Amino acid sequence: MTPEEEKVLEANKNFYRALQALSIEEMESVWLQEEWVRCLHPGWEFLEGWEAVHESWQQIFENTTFMRLTVGVQAVRVEKGIAWVCCTEKISSASEGRFETAFAQATNIFKLYNGRWLLVHHHASHLPAPITNPAAEIVQ
Amino acid sequence: MTPEEEKVLEANKNFYRALQALSIEEMESVWLQEEWVRCLHPGWEFLEGWEAVHESWQQIFENTTFMRLTVGVQAVRVEKGIAWVCCTEKISSASEGRFETAFAQATNIFKLYNGRWLLVHHHASHLPAPITNPAAEIVQ
Numbered sequence: 001m002t003p004e005e006e007k008v009l010e011a012n013k014n015f016y017r018a019l020q021a022l023s024i025e026e027m028e029s030v031w032l033q034e035e036w037v038r039c040l041h042p043g044w045e046f047l048e049g050w051e052a053v054h055e056s057w058q059q060i061f062e063n064t065t066f067m068r069l070t071v072g073v074q075a076v077r078v079e080k081g082i083a084w085v086c087c088t089e090k091i092s093s094a095s096e097g098r099f100e101t102a103f104a105q106a107t108n109i110f111k112l113y114n115g116r117w118l119l120v121h122h123h124a125s126h127l128p129a130p131i132t133n134p135a136a137e138i139v140q
Numbered sequence: 141m142t143p144e145e146e147k148v149l150e151a152n153k154n155f156y157r158a159l160q161a162l163s164i165e166e167m168e169s170v171w172l173q174e175e176w177v178r179c180l181h182p183g184w185e186f187l188e189g190w191e192a193v194h195e196s197w198q199q200i201f202e203n204t205t206f207m208r209l210t211v212g213v214q215a216v217r218v219e220k221g222i223a224w225v226c227c228t229e230k231i232s233s234a235s236e237g238r239f240e241t242a243f244a245q246a247t248n249i250f251k252l253y254n255g256r257w258l259l260v261h262h263h264a265s266h267l268p269a270p271i272t273n274p275a276a277e278i279v280q
Contacts, residue, residue: 105186
């Protein structure tokens with residue numbers, strides 16, 4: 001693991017920390033706030049631009065009372081100024097009185113901006129079956 | 141649309157041409173054949189390395205007798221030496237006597253290598269509902 005890969009994984013972890021904390025402020029700090037960033041939530045329409053992405057997180061956070069995440073990083077790749085991470089997500093959440101557990105697979109792309117790796121693309125898709133990944137870790 | 145964005149979209153189109161043609165030779169020519177490339181087929185396990193990715197395409201092609209694709213490009217982003225494309229896929233295919241139509245959302249990452257944009261990451265996920273995208277085009 002190179003120091004740069006570690007920094008990217010730290011940025012990835014901060015994204016999931018923001019998600020688990022249901023914190024829009026933390027979410028704002030991990031994304032690059034540009035009109036070309038994109039987000040593909042499972043089952044949602046494709047979102048482009050920070051405004052739409054930001055609104056989607058607000059909506060998710062407003063409709064969720066509790067979230068617990070287990071993230072298993074599968075791979076990280078760092079190129080010049082751009083990096084991406086593949087990981088699995090186990091998401092236990094409560095909203096409107098219902099408790100759910102879902103499994104997803106994600107591709108997160110980061111851009112190095114003023115010395116910080118910021119999220120510019122998040123694509124998460126549902127996985128049909130539970131993940132048994134020994135490398136999984138709890139984000140906290 | 142910049143000339144570089146056009147080149148990336150051409151590489152993206154070549155990937156879908158290879159897929160529709162069920163041609164392993166064409167698929168070999170659009171990917172960067174490195175041990176760190178990755179592929180997330182809908183519902184499959186995460187694949188890492190050209191060998192595993194190549195084998196997956198062979199398996200898909202061997203089990204498919206016909207494929208017809210409609211690809212709707214939603215967005216392209218080019219950074220220094222790395223680019224990615226978001227697109228929707230409508231896949232009509234026949235395998236083992238069954239005819240199916242599926243809808244998917246993809247993130248494809250390309251790396252500029254010796255003047256050519258080569259695929260290094262493919263993440264496709266099922267979409268629950270049909271896509272009505274006027275920008276959709278038939279790959280042929």
